[in-house]
Amino acid sequence: MIPSFYKTELYGVEFPGFPSNAGASSLALQFQLEQSQWFDSAKIINHQFDQIRLLVNYAYRTVPFYKKLFDEHNFLPESLQNPEDITNIPLLKRTELQENPERIISQEIPREHGHVFDVSTSGSTGRPVDVKRTVLMNQVWDGLILREHNWYQRDVTQEYATIKYAKKGEWEPPFGLIRQGWGSATQLIFDNGLSSYLNSSAPIDVQLDWLKHRNPAYLFIYPTNLFELAKRAIDRNIKIDNLKHIRTNGESLPDGLRDVCKRAFDVELYDIYGTLEVGFIAFQCPEQGHYHVQSENVYVEILDENDKPCKPGGIGRVVITSLHNFATPLIRYDIGDYASFGDPCECGRGLPVISKIYGRTRNVLTLPNGDKYWPTFGYREYSKIADIKQFQIIQKTLTKLHVRLVCEQMTSDQEDSLREVIRDAMRYDFEIDITYHDNLERGPSDKFEEFKSELL
Ligand SMILES: [Zn+2]
Incomplete structure (x- = not known):
């Protein structure tokens, strides 16, 4: 971080802060x-x-759900003797949390962990997940935000812009909202710059004009929104002079986004992997492209279909233990994502490496022969065919896809070329419907999925 200096709140002391x-x-x-x-x-x-052992004992004593779950699996918290024993703790499925949110709440939330908040993940990932979290967790998350600013050497005196979902009437153009300070993580300890916010429901051109006007040093935005913004900036030849880099979160990164971002704004993109229930899971290494697990916040496992740990490179389900949630303990919680671990990082940090995050089960394509994979569909390919501003592919059946486009009506030759590109990318001769739209709606949390399957 590049602060002017630490803030001082004590009368008569300016130095040190x-x-x-x-x-x-x-x-x-x-x-x-x-x-x-x-x-x-x-x-x-x-x-x-050590932290997990404390949490597991606490959950067994104060959360009826865990008492029952552990008893049913004949798991005794005191049997946890060393880290290898963690794999003996029964897994918590996402559906169990969705169906039993109140049973997973501790009957004795520690007062020392501070005020308790309710968090509900939005419905865009299917049924919402309701959990409680405490001030203690916010403190840990603030610590990680500071680490992240530090990793990328952000200048906290500069302006930090955010474009994301907000309720109708909030952060509306043309001005959005402007505040002093970026949030508690930074403004408590630094003389902090401005933060500015715009509602992502604003049309792309309005977003771009706003950004040009604000000219911030940093931008936080959802990946698919950024993709549209960057493409429009290239078309209109608009540069954001002061922009140093972009921060994304919330969706798997679309193919080609980093390139388009570099072409449009000549800046790097740093992606954050996390969810509302467990907070920050991983940040990108400042020196290498992959992700480092935030081990002070979460314990991450990647498991194969037999619930055995995957080796580096093996794709499996992401299972998280949230280390400090004593309000709704989430222990070995299957969050519904797929990822793979990488080898230790050359930067020297011991924080585990996640080499790739693949996304959610419902973003998996299923071929008629039963093969499953996360399709990628490159911007470069389809942009050669027509000026496609946004697209979404939905798998309707094992042999049929529906493609939704935001663009001018294409000729039948163009449509056929697009079908070919998709069939190639999807590795099967799918029957493909194409429909045209003014825009493709986002879910309440702004998450947009370029591919989703209705086969589940
Ligand atoms: Zn590293």
């Missing part, structure tokens, strides 16, 4: 996070194991 108590404890946590990222992997897992 004495932030408020909350700011000071945030800095104290940061001091630890600076060190723990360099621990070797065994040391990290040992510390996580």
Whole structure:
């Protein structure tokens, strides 16, 4: 991070900075996070194991759901003796959390963990997931936000813009919302720059004009929204002079997005992997392209179909233990994503490496022979055929796809070329319907899926 200097809240002291108590404890946590990222992997897992053991014992004592689940599986919390034993803890399926949110709440949430908040993931990922979280968790997440700013050397005195979903009437163009400070993680301890917000329901041209006007150093935006924005910036030859890099979260990155982003704005994109229920799971390594697990917040496993750990490179289900949630403990929680681990990172950080995040089960294409995979469908290919502003492919049956497009009506030759490109990318001779739309709607959390299957 490039701060002007630490903020001081104490009368009579300008140097060195004495932030408020909350700011000071945030800095104290940061001091630890600076060190723990360099621990070797065994040391990290040992510390996580100590935390998991505490959490599991607590959940067994105070959460009826876990008492029943562990008893049914004859699992005894005291049988946890070393990190290898973690695989003996029964898994928590996403559907169980969706169906039993109130039974997974602790009957004795520790008062020391502070105020309790309700969090509900939006319906765009299917049924919502309701969990509770505490101030303690927010403190850990703030610590990770600071780490992330630090990794990418953000200048906290600059403006930070956000384009994302907000309720109708909020953050509306032409001005959006402007605030002093980026949020508690930074403004408690630094003289922090402005943050600006725009509702992502604004048309792409309006978004681009707003961004040009704000001219921020950093931009936070959902990947598919960024894709449209970057393509429009290229078409209109608009540059954002002050922009240093872009931060994305919330969807798997569409193919070609990094390239288009580089061409449009000449900046890098840093993606964050996380969910509302468990917070930050992984950030991109500042030196390599892959993701580092945020091991101080979550313990991540990647499991094959027999629930055995995958080797590096093997694709499996992402299973998360949220280390500090004593309100709705999420222990070995199958979040419904697929990913693969990579080899240890050359940067020297011991935080585990996730080499690729594939997305959700419902984004898997199924071929008539039973093969399944996450299709990618490159911008380069389809942009050669027509000026397609947005597209979505939906698998209706094993042999039929529906393609929804935002573009001018194509000629039948163009449509046939597009079908060919899709068949090639999808590795099967699908029957393909094409329909045209003014725009393709986003879910309430802004998540947009370029491919989804209705076969589940
Ligand atoms: Zn690294």
